[in-house]
Amino acid sequence: MELSNDIQQDIGRLGDETILNNNNYEKIVDKTFLLFSQTSSSSSLFDSLSIDSILLNRLVSSLLTFIFECAKYDLNDANILSKFEEYNLTLKQRQQYFIEKYRQYIKIIQIYLNEKTIEYDxxxxxxxxxxxxxxxxxxxxxxxxxxxxxxxxxxxxxxxxxxxxxxxxxxxxxxxxxxxxxxxxxxxxxxxxxxxxxxx
Known part of the structure; x- marks a missing residue:
């Protein structure tokens, strides 16, 4: 699993309490995972967040890429935690929150990937x-x-x-x-x- 330096830095920012408090972090994670099951327009999902729009777009985009890669390579909890440590998202509470959401949505993500992307057996x-x-x-x-x-x-x-x-x-x-x-x-x-x- 290879991610660009920019995406790695954005994943690290998700764990930076000076950039995001716990409430905003959880909202970003929740709403990003909701994108996989949202049938209506997703443009209003993030309206309630009081975060700079440019930064928000970057964080959501990088988080989506990270989720796609985790699903693509079928990473388990230990693999994901290792990646978080590598990318400097070291807050245990935030790591665990992401993993719980990932477990909840992994089947939906796999269906989404099968429908929207080209991947071979x-x-x-x-x-x-x-x-x-x-x-x-x-x-x-x-x-x-x-x-x-x-x-x-x-x-x-x-x-x-x-x-x-x-x-x-x-x-x-x-x-x-x-x-x-x-x-x-x-x-x-x-x-x-x-x-x-x-x-x-």
Whole structure:
């Protein structure tokens, strides 16, 4: 999880009692989480806060980004607390208040992310088995290799694991491997190609 320096500083400001008192902090957290379930206009949500509008917009924007990243990487309480310490939001009461709200809204946030953003299921493991058919009812001698593969993937924005199982011949498997190698080479060329600059 990588956040820009500006966002890290804004998260730290949320824990600064000289900038926000506890009441305003809780209101910002409450209303930011409400954005995920608010059906009407969100422009009036923050009207009751007596905070400079520029600062308020920055804090809400940075807090939203932090929430998105926590959900994207499926951070647990300990991970979130570690990030708060890293970003200098060290007040235990404020840390705990955020975590309680995060637990309350995480399912809604995951639904929101699934609907509004593009994120792909993640392949986390591959298991394979070679089956060798030696004979059938019609023949006493037949050697027919067949691969049985199980792909394990984590569903987007969740901890749920799903198995994809299929069988294929050695030729099919070789073709799949070649296509994956080709895709990997394309990605490598894309990520290592130096940016061309115009010379005057």
């Amino acid at each position: 993640r392949l986390i493991d591959i298991n394979w088995r070679l089956n060798l058919h030696l004979k059938t009812n019609q023949s006493d001698r037949i050697v027919q290799p067949n691969y049985f593969l199980t792909l394990k993937k984590r569903l987007q924005y969740t901890k749920n694991i799903e198995d994809i199982q299929f069988q294929c011949t050695p030729e099919n498997l070789q073709e799949l491997v070649e296509k994956l190698k080709e895709a990997a080479h394309c990605l490598e060329r894309f990520t290592t190609t130096p940016t061309t600059t115009k010379t005057k």
